[in-house]
Amino acid sequence: MSDRVKGNSPKLESFWMPFTANRQFKASPRMLVAASGMYYTSDDGRQVMDGTAGLWCVNAGHGRRSIAEAVERQLMTLDFAPTFQMGHPTAFDFAERLAAVAPGPAGAKLDRVFFTGSGSESVDTALKIALAYQRAIGQGTRTRLIGRERGYHGVGFGGISVGGILNNRRVYPTLNGTDHLRHTHDLARNAFVKGQPEHGAELADDLERLVALHGAETIAACIVEPVAGSTGVLIPPKGYLERLRDICTRYGILLIFDEVISGFGRLGAPFATDYFGVVPDLVTTAKGLTNGIIPMGAVFASRKVHDGLMHGPEEVIELFHGYTYSGHPVSSAAGIAALSIYEEEGLLTRASDLGDDWATSVHELQGRKNVIDIRTIGLIAGIELASRPGAPGSRAYDVFVDCFQRGLLIRTTGDIIALSPPLIIDREQIASATAILAEAINRAA
Numbered sequence: 496m497s498d499r500v501k502g503n504s505p506k507l508e509s510f511w512m513p514f515t516a517n518r519q520f521k522a523s524p525r526m527l528v529a530a531s532g533m534y535y536t537s538d539d540g541r542q543v544m545d546g547t548a549g550l551w552c553v554n555a556g557h558g559r560r561s562i563a564e565a566v567e568r569q570l571m572t573l574d575f576a577p578t579f580q581m582g583h584p585t586a587f588d589f590a591e592r593l594a595a596v597a598p599g600p601a602g603a604k605l606d607r608v609f610f611t612g613s614g615s616e617s618v619d620t621a622l623k624i625a626l627a628y629q630r631a632i633g634q635g636t637r638t639r640l641i642g643r644e645r646g647y648h649g650v651g652f653g654g655i656s657v658g659g660i661l662n663n664r665r666v667y668p669t670l671n672g673t674d675h676l677r678h679t680h681d682l683a684r685n686a687f688v689k690g691q692p693e694h695g696a697e698l699a700d701d702l703e704r705l706v707a708l709h710g711a712e713t714i715a716a717c718i719v720e721p722v723a724g725s726t727g728v729l730i731p732p733k734g735y736l737e738r739l740r741d742i743c744t745r746y747g748i749l750l751i752f753d754e755v756i757s758g759f760g761r762l763g764a765p766f767a768t769d770y771f772g773v774v775p776d777l778v779t780t781a782k783g784l785t786n787g788i789i790p791m792g793a794v795f796a797s798r799k800v801h802d803g804l805m806h807g808p809e810e811v812i813e814l815f816h817g818y819t820y821s822g823h824p825v826s827s828a829a830g831i832a833a834l835s836i837y838e839e840e841g842l843l844t845r846a847s848d849l850g851d852d853w854a855t856s857v858h859e860l861q862g863r864k865n866v867i868d869i870r871t872i873g874l875i876a877g878i879e880l881a882s883r884p885g886a887p888g889s890r891a892y893d894v895f896v897d898c899f900q901r902g903l904l905i906r907t908t909g910d911i912i913a914l915s916p917p918l919i920i921d922r923e924q925i926a927s928a929t930a931i932l933a934e935a936i937n938r939a940a
């Protein structure tokens with residue numbers, strides 16, 4: 496290991512790392528120093544396959560020259576320009592390009608785009624748009640926001656309020672007037688299923704229960720991840736999202752899909768909205784929007800929602816919301832270049848070609864010791880391990896460290912392993928990733 500990154504070196508102390516056991520990490524750091532295509536290079540010179548597309552974001556793989564060139568060009572032409580009461584062409588161009596591939600069917604696409612700086616900002620933006628819209632159409636009593644248990648919607652106060660992962664909420668106050676649907680995880684009925692599980696559509700009726708409890712006239716919006724990622728890959732049961740859509744429509748509740756991980760090809764369609772054929776009113780995105788290489792997020796809004804706010808005197812700002820970096824020129828340039836790669840290389844649908852091989856390969860782990868469930872959809876997999884008594888999370892952590900040492904980056908949540916490789920992965924790489932994982936699972940028995 497180089498001196499620069501040696502464990503306990505004072506040079507590691509200043510960076511307070513996010514979502515990391517800082518002291519454990521700094522005692523035994525894992526450092527990545529370069530990346531190209533499907534592989535990272537570790538500081539000791541090993542090739543480590545990226546089984547997670549970074550953090551579900553590097554969908555076109557690493558080191559894409561055309562994105563780097565677009566970024567450099569933009570930096571040297573217009574490095575920053577405000578988008579409050581001013582404009583610059585790159586943000587408009589990017590929004591226009593996104594409108595063409597926006598979630599939803601032709602003729603009813605969610606093609607109005609509000610730019611943010613991250614997934615968390617996209618979530619808080621969508622929640623605020625929902626509240627503002629309800630007020631604008633004369634439904635100002637609708638201030639309640641509904642999320643779902645085990646949901647992850649980033650780390651802003653809006654996001655943790657509708658989110659449902661205890662550790663992310665435990666020590667923070669949350670917004671008043673939020674409530675949660677039950678989660679859809681059901682090992683007893685749905686273990687080891689490829690694609691959407693059969694059982695659980697009726698869990699969407701929880702929204703009816705919350706309507707009966709709080710009154711529809713108090714509920715502005717309901718937000719769910721179409722495929723829940725961070726909690727450990729929960730795939731919606733057949734019919735669940737359709738039912739949620741129906742209930743929202745019936746009661747005037749806006750439906751928000753958080754597509755921060757499912758957007759930009761992860762499931763084999765441009766968006767989960769398209770994959771499942773269920774159209775929400777708002778879609779949040781980030782990550783793959785720029786191939787993860789420059790921070791940026793975007794909220795896609797339906798015409799109904801957007802136009803609902805375009806009322807009143809024209810000189811009045813319609814939505815009192817925005818970020819310094821909304822539509823940042825450099826992020827926008829990166830996004831345009833990323834979208835061009837996605838389109839030219841067919842990456843927005845590639846996961847549908849590879850999906851069967853991916854599922855077959857990952858499901859071969861069934862039967863290994865301690866593997867209690869495997870869930871796959873598109874180029875996503877969740878592999879759930881039995882926890883060690885009294886030490887939840889330790890088995891998956893051991894698998895994670897072992898995989899890293901043997902050349903594969905995975906992610907874990909508790910004792911669930913999540914895989915979400917770049918969409919450029921090939922069949923050989925899929926086989927080699929699952930082989931490394933199988934060995935590591937054996938060793939963690």
Ligand SMILES: Cc1ncc(COP(=O)(O)O)c(C=O)c1O
Nearest residue numbers: 613614615647648649753755756
């Ligand atoms: C579904 C979902 N929403 C929101 C976020 C937050 O995104 P960010 O970390 O860019 O704020 C994430 C991040 O993983 C996510 O998976």
